[in-house]
Amino acid sequence: MPLLFVGIDPSTGDKQSPTVWADVEQQELVFQGWKPGPELEAECAATEAPGHAIGIPEGEAVIRIPARMLHIVREACDVLEANVR
Template sequence: MSLLFIGIDPNTGDQESPTVWADLEEKELVFQGWKPSPELEAECAATEIPGHAVGIPDTEAVIRIPARMVGVIREACDAVERATQLP
């Protein structure tokens, strides 16, 4: 796995650290974020979306990322997009 560290929440303290990486080999974004409240997770799990099963599979998770990290997420998207253009 070739993880490229992109950035961390600029307001991070010693205990919290939402983080974004780009996995250039798999061409995926990797996020570390806050766990949602049980109420938010239940709302996400109950939301019906056409073509999508209700619930959250065991292999997936709901996380929270602060809006102030949009620039970091864009940078990660750009890195993964560049990796998909390589031969």
């Protein structure tokens, strides 16, 4: 099943397009967002959290999406929740 488009940053301009999709088959949220600056990425990589290794594992990334997209993220969660297997 293809990704289900849920929403795009309402303030999207010509060159920016943070976007949220729902992958119902994989039961995952998919985000497109801004790459962080090196300072934020380093801070994320160095932050200790229970059950989380230090660093950013290969194949993972830190992204940023604006708070004005919270309603879109909630909608994407609702899409997945309605399609839980």
